[in-house]
Amino acid sequence: MYPDDLKYSKEHEWVRMDGNVAEVGVTVFAQESLGDVVFVDLPDVGSEIKQFAKFGEIESVKAVSDLFSPVGGKIVAVNTAATETPEVVNAEPYGAGWLVKVELSGTAQLDELMNASSYEATLE
Amino acid sequence: MSADSQTQSVQHERFKETVLHSIHLESNARMVPFGGWDMPVQYTSGIIAEVSAVRNTAGMFDVSHMGRLEFEGVGAESFLSSILSANLPALKIGRGKYNFICNTAGGIIDDAMVYRTGEEKFLLVINAGNTEVDMEWIDSHIAGRSDFTLTVTTGDTAMIAIQGPTAVNIVDSLSNGEASKIRRFRLGSAVVDGIPATLARTGYTGEDGFEIIVAANRGVKLWKALRTAGAIECGLGARDVLRLEAGLPLHGNDLSTETNPFEAGLGRYAYFGASNYVARTALRSISESELPRALVGLKMVGRGIPRAGLKILAGGSSSANDTNVIGTVTSGTHSPTVDGGIGMGYVEQNHSAIGTPLVIDVRGRLVEAEVVDMPFYKRS
Numbered sequence: 066m067y068p069d070d071l072k073y074s075k076e077h078e079w080v081r082m083d084g085n086v087a088e089v090g091v092t093v094f095a096q097e098s099l100g101d102v103v104f105v106d107l108p109d110v111g112s113e114i115k116q117f118a119k120f121g122e123i124e125s126v127k128a129v130s131d132l133f134s135p136v137g138g139k140i141v142a143v144n145t146a147a148t149e150t151p152e153v154v155n156a157e158p159y160g161a162g163w164l165v166k167v168e169l170s171g172t173a174q175l176d177e178l179m180n181a182s183s184y185e186a187t188l189e
Numbered sequence: 190m191s192a193d194s195q196t197q198s199v200q201h202e203r204f205k206e207t208v209l210h211s212i213h214l215e216s217n218a219r220m221v222p223f224g225g226w227d228m229p230v231q232y233t234s235g236i237i238a239e240v241s242a243v244r245n246t247a248g249m250f251d252v253s254h255m256g257r258l259e260f261e262g263v264g265a266e267s268f269l270s271s272i273l274s275a276n277l278p279a280l281k282i283g284r285g286k287y288n289f290i291c292n293t294a295g296g297i298i299d300d301a302m303v304y305r306t307g308e309e310k311f312l313l314v315i316n317a318g319n320t321e322v323d324m325e326w327i328d329s330h331i332a333g334r335s336d337f338t339l340t341v342t343t344g345d346t347a348m349i350a351i352q353g354p355t356a357v358n359i360v361d362s363l364s365n366g367e368a369s370k371i372r373r374f375r376l377g378s379a380v381v382d383g384i385p386a387t388l389a390r391t392g393y394t395g396e397d398g399f400e401i402i403v404a405a406n407r408g409v410k411l412w413k414a415l416r417t418a419g420a421i422e423c424g425l426g427a428r429d430v431l432r433l434e435a436g437l438p439l440h441g442n443d444l445s446t447e448t449n450p451f452e453a454g455l456g457r458y459a460y461f462g463a464s465n466y467v468a469r470t471a472l473r474s475i476s477e478s479e480l481p482r483a484l485v486g487l488k489m490v491g492r493g494i495p496r497a498g499l500k501i502l503a504g505g506s507s508s509a510n511d512t513n514v515i516g517t518v519t520s521g522t523h524s525p526t527v528d529g530g531i532g533m534g535y536v537e538q539n540h541s542a543i544g545t546p547l548v549i550d551v552r553g554r555l556v557e558a559e560v561v562d563m564p565f566y567k568r569s
Binding site: 100101103104106122124125126127129 | 219230231235236237426429430492493494496522523525530552554
């Protein structure tokens with residue numbers, strides 16, 4: 066449910082590092098809490114986002130939730146599969162349902178995130 | 190993700206439970222507070238799958254939280270005529286009528302279904318969340334009358350709605366074909382899976398089906414029998430999508446004491462012919478006046494979902510300045526059936542014609558929408 070190679074925020078987002086670029090998505094806990102995801106609003110490529118600040122919105126049939134970025138930096142890719150077929154966020158939250166890729170403004174910020182076991186402990 | 194969606198399940202013990210509560214927990218339903226009750230919002234397959242079940246086969250809902258009041262006696266008809274917008278002398282035994290409980294200004298205290306169950310006997314079904322307010326209103330108008338009795342049967346009975354294209358067949362299969370003899374908007378009796386039941390061929394989804402009332406201690410047995418016969422368990426989340434797709438208003442969202450039946454487009458259910466009806470003068474006056482606003486169907490043209498409370502701006506607006514605001518969304522969701530954002534809202538009368546372009550302020554994002562005819566979905 067919570068892969069060991071990812072880092073997690075208390076707002077239920079995950080980060081997968083590849084060099085200086087962080088892939089960002091929502092956790093299984095988030096997608097299950099939301100229920101059927103029907104709408105995802107993400108920033109444009111090139112925009113700057115701050116760590117732990119709102120960067121988009123995710124909507125289920127019932128409700129709207131804000132997305133808070135686990136890392137700060139520049140958006141270098143946006144997953145159009147997530148915006149065009151939002152159900153992929155439910156189906157594959159750690160794979161095809163990723164949301165954005167962020168070129169980090171600095172790596173020290175990763176220390177603010179949790180490993181899988183610490184994150185899982187916050188859910189209990 | 191923000192924590193909004195997790196704050197709903199605190200302090201369950203403050204809420205009432207229907208007789209089907211334990212079966213919802215067994216089915217791993219997600220429970221939420223609704224109208225003072227702890228109710229299932231969805232089961233494990235999710236809202237979209239539940240909506241699809243009702244549109245394509247059959248779904249069932251625990252609606253035992255809805256208020257059920259029985260009025261019986263020589264004065265029952267005249268009393269109910271004094272508080273309901275229904276022509277009760279014209280209502281035959283075994284028939285039901287949608288109506289409003291209006292205050293003396295014509296504002297909507299609640300919307301309700303009234304059925305004549307006998308010569309001098311009526312069943313009134315009201316919204317769970319309004320039961321207390323309705324009871325206060327009713328009590329204040331009984332004012333010493335003793336020519337009828339009022340019995341609240343909400344706790345003594347269970348009520349299950351089964352809706353969808355195969356719903357009637359399912360109930361028929363459990364009642365030796367007795368159920369389908371009851372026609373649309375009528376009420377009758379049948380033995381369903383060995384359980385004596387009152388069946389109303391009504392619902393809140395835009396599909397055919399029944400609302401079935403049985404003794405409280407038979408509720409679980411009926412639920413299991415319907416489930417075994419093919420009905421899919423559905424929660425309030427699906428129910429809200431289904432009623433919105435069918436263009437049916439929800440009191441508390443689209444209707445309130447601040448709105449009247451005529452601006453809601455429901456004047457045909459606002460009968461004010463009874464000489465003792467408390468809202469008679471107000472409703473007649475409203476029916477003869479120009480209405481400043483109207484409840485309309487909304488469909489998103491751009492990307493986004495209308496939600497209750499969002500501002501509606503005039504078509505072409507490029508800013509959310511107050512001068513551009515012409516209305517408010519009262520209900521909205523993503524519709525899996527029409528695959529897009531749909532809603533209802535009140536707009537100024539000159540923006541209410543079908544096809545009028547609008548803009549909805551979706552938390553700062555201005556998204557194009559248009560006025561469309563309701564229902565959004567009609568069964569074939």
